[in-house]
Amino acid sequence: MKINVLIIDDHVLFSQGLSLILKESGKFKVLNQVQDSREAVHNYCKLTPDLVLIDYNMPHLSGLDIVKELAKQVHKSKIVVLSMYAEESDLIKFKELGVNGYITKTTPADLLIASLHQVMDGEIVFEKGLQKKVVLKGKKDIFKLKNNLTNREIDILLEIKKGHTTQKIAENLSLSFYTVETHRKNINRKLNFSSKSDFFDFLKSM
Amino acid sequence: MKINVLIIDDHVLFSQGLSLILKESGKFKVLNQVQDSREAVHNYCKLTPDLVLIDYNMPHLSGLDIVKELAKQVHKSKIVVLSMYAEESDLIKFKELGVNGYITKTTPADLLIASLHQVMDGEIVFEKGLQKKVVLKGKKDIFKLKNNLTNREIDILLEIKKGHTTQKIAENLSLSFYTVETHRKNINRKLNFSSKSDFFDFLKSM
DNA sequence: CATAAAATACCCGTTAGCAGGTATTTTATG
DNA sequence: CATAAAATACCTGCTAACGGGTATTTTATG
Numbered sequence: 001m002k003i004n005v006l007i008i009d010d011h012v013l014f015s016q017g018l019s020l021i022l023k024e025s026g027k028f029k030v031l032n033q034v035q036d037s038r039e040a041v042h043n044y045c046k047l048t049p050d051l052v053l054i055d056y057n058m059p060h061l062s063g064l065d066i067v068k069e070l071a072k073q074v075h076k077s078k079i080v081v082l083s084m085y086a087e088e089s090d091l092i093k094f095k096e097l098g099v100n101g102y103i104t105k106t107t108p109a110d111l112l113i114a115s116l117h118q119v120m121d122g123e124i125v126f127e128k129g130l131q132k133k134v135v136l137k138g139k140k141d142i143f144k145l146k147n148n149l150t151n152r153e154i155d156i157l158l159e160i161k162k163g164h165t166t167q168k169i170a171e172n173l174s175l176s177f178y179t180v181e182t183h184r185k186n187i188n189r190k191l192n193f194s195s196k197s198d199f200f201d202f203l204k205s206m
Numbered sequence: 207m208k209i210n211v212l213i214i215d216d217h218v219l220f221s222q223g224l225s226l227i228l229k230e231s232g233k234f235k236v237l238n239q240v241q242d243s244r245e246a247v248h249n250y251c252k253l254t255p256d257l258v259l260i261d262y263n264m265p266h267l268s269g270l271d272i273v274k275e276l277a278k279q280v281h282k283s284k285i286v287v288l289s290m291y292a293e294e295s296d297l298i299k300f301k302e303l304g305v306n307g308y309i310t311k312t313t314p315a316d317l318l319i320a321s322l323h324q325v326m327d328g329e330i331v332f333e334k335g336l337q338k339k340v341v342l343k344g345k346k347d348i349f350k351l352k353n354n355l356t357n358r359e360i361d362i363l364l365e366i367k368k369g370h371t372t373q374k375i376a377e378n379l380s381l382s383f384y385t386v387e388t389h390r391k392n393i394n395r396k397l398n399f400s401s402k403s404d405f406f407d408f409l410k411s412m
Numbered sequence: 413c414a415t416a417a418a419a420t421a422c423c424c425g426t427t428a429g430c431a432g433g434t435a436t437t438t439t440a441t442g
Numbered sequence: 443c444a445t446a447a448a449a450t451a452c453c454t455g456c457t458a459a460c461g462g463g464t465a466t467t468t469t470a471t472g
Contacts, residue, residue, distance in 0.1 A: 011290065011311035013318060017223015020230065035312075082219070105217035106241075112219060150448060163401025165428070178451050185430070195369025200406035356418060371458070384421050391461070413472105420467070428459080437450065442443105 002029040003120055006043055008066060009055035009082070010035040014105075018053065018082075021109045027117070037066050041073065048075045051120065056083040067097050078119050101125040149190065156183045161203040208235040209326055212249055214272060215261035215288070216241040220311075224259065224288075227315045233323070243272050247279065254281045257326065262289040273303050284325050307331040355396065362389045367409040 005028050009015045015033040022028035031047045034040050044052065054066060067079060080101035081094055094102055101119045103112060115125045149157070159169040166184065170177045193199040211234050215221045221239040228234035237253045240246050250258065260272060273285060286307035287300055300308055307325045309318060321331045355363070365375040372390065376383045399405040 012314045013227070013288070013311045014220050014223060016315040017220060017225075017227050019223075020226035021219075021223050024226065105219045108218045109222040152449060161403060163403030167428090175449090176451055178453085179449075181430080182451075183449085185432090188430070197367060197369030197406065197409070200403065203403070204406075204410070358419060373458085381419090382421055384423085385419075387460080388421075389419085390459080394460070416469100416471085418467100418469070421465080423463080425462085426460085428457100430455105430457085432455085433453080435451080437448100439446100439448070441446085 003027060003051055003116075004047070004049045005030050005051045005053060006040075006047060006049040006077075007033040007053045008035075008040045009033070009053075011055065014055070021112070025113045027113070037069065040066050041069050044070055044077070045073055045075060049077050051078045051080065051116065053080050053082055056081050064094075064097075067094070067099060071097065080116065080119055080125075095126065149187070153183055153187050153190075156180060157187065157203065160184075209233060209257055209322075210253070210255045211236050211257045211259060212246075212253060212255040212283075213239040213259045214241075214246045215239070215259075217261065220261070227318070231319045233319070243275065246272050247275050250276055250283070251279055251281060255283050257284045257286065257322065259286050259288055262287050270300070270303075273300070273305060277303060286322065286325055286331075301332065355393065359389055359393050359396075362386060363393060363409065366390075 005022060007015045007018060007030060009018075012033070012035065019030040019033060022030055028051075031049055032043050034043050040054075052070060056064070067081070070077075070079060078100040080103060081099055083102065083104050101115060101124065103115055103125065107115070118125050155173060156169060159172060164172065166180045167177055169175075170180045173180070191199075191202065193202065211228060213221045213224060213236060215224075218239070218241065225236040225239060228236055234257075237255050238249050240249050246260075258276065262270075273287070276283075276285060284306040285304075286309060287305055289308065289310050307321060307330065309321055309331065313321070324331050361379060362375060365378060370378065372386050373383055375381075376386045379386070397405075397408065399408065
């Protein structure tokens with residue numbers, strides 16, 4: 001039995017090439033290729049594919065939003081995001097959304113096929129995610145030392161990075177509102193950013 | 207006799223798909239697919255292709271620079287640029303460089319094949335991929351359309367991106383504090399971010 | 413030229429963030 | 443065990459941001 005695939009990508013040329021790649025492998029059947037979100041949701045429900053391949057870098061619509069839409073539907077399938085670049089922040093978002101795979105377009109076809117089979121076997125394939133995470137763990141200590149931050153302050157920074165308010169952070173970490181404010185104060189004193197955007201740039205580098 | 211093609215694109219997945227598309231047409235022979243500029247020039251000289259297909263939207267190197275490099279070589283071939291978006295400013299640059307075609311990746315395979323044949327017949331094909339509504343919009347315009355933002359709102363967003371306060375933005379743009387606040391309000395209403403970090407992520411993507 | 417969209421400007425009330433403090437408890441660490 | 447560092451908690455006051463309005467002028471556009 002072949003794996004039924006739905007491709008969502010407004011770059012028709014890429015979709016058609018990808019279809020041929022999948023077809024050649026002999027294990028996949030491309031049910032349809034769609035170029036916009038309305039068609040995407042409609043085809044998803046009608047065709048009930050086993051696997052959805054969605055391009056993230058679409059100029060006119062957000063891959064993220066489509067993934068959210070698909071997640072709302074009754075039919076459930078594996079979802080793999082195909083992206084031009086490996087963006088760390090995007091990776092986290094897609095992981096949170098429960099996407100089954102994130103593969104960059106720099107991946108050779110055979111590796112893609114192999115990854116898709118892994119996904120169909122229930123694995124979660126985040127190509128470069130694993131490598132980066134390992135690197136990040138070593139970074140954390142250097143990061144701490146470099147900025148004279150304490151463990152708790154890093155906890156708070158990670159919460160801020162998620163976009164949580166002081167109140168929310170307090171709830172999440174089971175702390176008093178005042179305690180979180182104190183930490184924030186100390187962080188700001190230590191890092192002393194000249195503007196909000198500098199601060200958010202810093203958070204991104206974490 | 208088949209048309210010998212060299213593909214330059216660091217998105218291997220796309221190159222491989224494109225190769226299959228060309229192969230299926232029966233009229234093209236893909237000599238090689240390369241991922242970086244050095245390989246590009248080397249292969250160009252060694253394989254002397256009839257046609258070069260080059261991706262413009264490469265993250266780490268400029269398609270423009272590669273085209274310039276190829277133009278310097280002894281061997282001459284037709285050069286067609288494949289792009290994600292149709293950007294007017296780039297179009298002019300490529301025209302000046304004597305590129306034989308500029309086709310977006312939203313073009314269906316059959317139209318691409320037809321366009322490539324036109325190019326091989328000596329025609330210059332610059333608008334095959336740009337059908338109906340896609341009216342040569344720049345990145346900024348796509349961005350605008352995508353989010354329903356006005357020109358002024360983008361000005362304000364760029365100021366916010368710099369980390370300026372409302373007061374500072376008002377001074378920089380010679381506007382009233384209240385006007386800037388109104389714009390910010392409208393931007394927030396249109397984009398409706400759930401958190402500050404989402405907002406700053408968005409700014410970064412500008 | 414009529415009309416809509418965009419850009420400009422002003423007012424009010426609320427809240428989150430932040431800088432200024434002070435102070436206690438817990439945890440390492442020599 | 444003594445002491446410093448870290449983590450906890452509370453209070454005050456100020457300001458930027460933001461959402462709710464309203465309203466006028468300028469600019470496109472059919």
